[in-house]
Amino acid sequence: MLPVAVDAMGGDKAPAEIVAGAVAVAAEGIPVVLVGRPDVLAGFDTGGLEIVPASEVIEMDEDPGKGVRRKKDSSLVRAAELVRDGKASAMVSAGNTGATMASALLRMGRLPGVNRPAIATIIPVPDSRPTILLDSGANAECTGPMLVQFAQMGATFFASRFPELGAPKIGLLSIGEEPGKGDPLRKETYALLEQAVLAPGTFIGNVEGRDLMSNEVDVIVTDGFTGNVALKSLEGALRFLSGAVLGALMAPELKEPAKQVLPALLPVAEALDPDTVGGALLLGLKGVCIISHGSSSARAIVNAVKVARDMVDGDLVAHVAAAIGSS
């Protein structure tokens, strides 16, 4: 396969952790190229990986639109161009999320018929089926037909990512399970989803915020404003409670029993760690683009590159194109 282009300059821990992750995953036999400033990368052990030079970096807090327009030789823009030009099979970045979206959208372009690309985030649910939430932040304003496309793209992604789990159940995020619940956008979308071509999934109706970690639904569809708020509310709650539990167990008088119970809690913590998931997918483009968490470690990059490889191998882009084209 063509190599996966990894933006070596993007992320809170770039380039050290990004480079380390790229080197580690390449050692497992997945071809990778690093994109970034050769002068900076010279200071790191890049393990003989090819470095595609890019002289600029779009900073984490930079305005995405301006960054992409002005910094044409940035690592993000160059990574997207490698995919566009058939020199890389996918791109991975833990950098500025908005700039990653803009680079991928402007350089790769949308698939025919796709109204707007959407960010699909995998919510891991330990010992249970994961949930895919989209849009989790690309489009603050959405229409009903956009949400229908998100359902089609999300179901296709779920089937590609978790083929062993069978056809996904698709739900519309609302504030009550009955069809009439929600605002006008939800009411319109509910009616559209009932008539939509949804291969390979099935629309099960409205779901609620508590279903993000339930087993009732696999693909949850919403606008990017609500999706981003829901995802961050969930992440904040998990982080708070993990911290509170660990804090309680750190009490000096609990040293011995804590030593015994902590190993039992580790699998839950690891499953919920964003680094395990590796990143979110930007769906609807003519190429695979993985948006990793800004705080990505080397392990996150390893997992992101593996997801990219799987999505390329499984021909996700063609499947999304077919799902949108057949509707």
Next chain:
Amino acid sequence: MLPVAVDAMGGDKAPAEIVAGAVAVAAEGIPVVLVGRPDVLAGFDTGGLEIVPASEVIEMDEDPGKGVRRKKDSSLVRAAELVRDGKASAMVSAGNTGATMASALLRMGRLPGVNRPAIATIIPVPDSRPTILLDSGANAECTGPMLVQFAQMGATFFASRFPELGAPKIGLLSIGEEPGKGDPLRKETYALLEQAVLAPGTFIGNVEGRDLMSNEVDVIVTDGFTGNVALKSLEGALRFLSGAVLGALMAPELKEPAKQVLPALLPVAEALDPDTVGGALLLGLKGVCIISHGSSSARAIVNAVKVARDMVDGDLVAHVAAAIGSS
């Protein structure tokens, strides 16, 4: 003080737990009347509390509007009438949320100048300042001026509920901290909040979903659709992780160490338990109305009645009227 009217028939555990809670809190010296079907309540130990008869019950899954219109002798409608008629100081119900709102709105009425009442939910944050989220579900569709009133009412509620914590910091729930982030409603509201009369609080700008359990903000303002999704996402995540932690600790080989660490985790669990908070407040009406969780236990009712008593004692309604009237 006038008694607090408790809807004895509302809630998943009604009437047993509701009656038990009312009796327990009355024993602490807070006057309470039960509202409900005398024939049903005769089967429970009502501890000599006054029973205001109401022959009908609006069921948990009944259409709120129809329920309130058709069941004029329901416990919910009668409870709201007691407040309206100056026979009770406040009402508490763990019943149908929509019907509780509708009863309170139609019977008590809005305060002058209040565009729409909002549900203010207290999010407990163990070892930290609590956060008030509003609107958490009363109004699926909102305008900028409505959100400004929510900010004014929420800040007033925070100051009444937690006078020891000083003036609350007010944040607008969005998807990025910069002023330009979010959809058109957020952009409009941001500008309005910058100019609004916000006594006694201060507008600190946009906040994100992860701030629901942070110490950065005290009152988070949003529309009822987003607020309900955010709250349920948070509750679902907390429930999931609590269950996973407890499940891991139940392993037979961890019996002894678990016995030692569980007492350290109890305070966190208790602080996060919705029963500890007691209920959400419906703000903007000519009376105090507490909406308790559908699954409320006796303890939840005890705490809800105490919050009601505090809000009556502190003259919350007059303070909300002043906050809205002065803007």
